[in-house]
Amino acid sequence: VFNHEDNDPVDILITMAAVDANTHQEVGIMQIVNLFDDEANFDRLRACRTAQEVLDLIDNAT
8 A cells, every 4th residue: 555654655675586486485484584573673674785785684684
């Protein structure tokens, strides 16, 4: 829903691509769940300036 009073503007969008279904389901989704299990990671993610910083943050959250 666009123009949501509480959730706009959106500043974090996650997309995923995996080499196979198992990797997507067993690894990728769990990495994202673990990342956002810690509220502080939202701010850490916003502070990232490179793709590598984002990947490192995801790796460290698991």
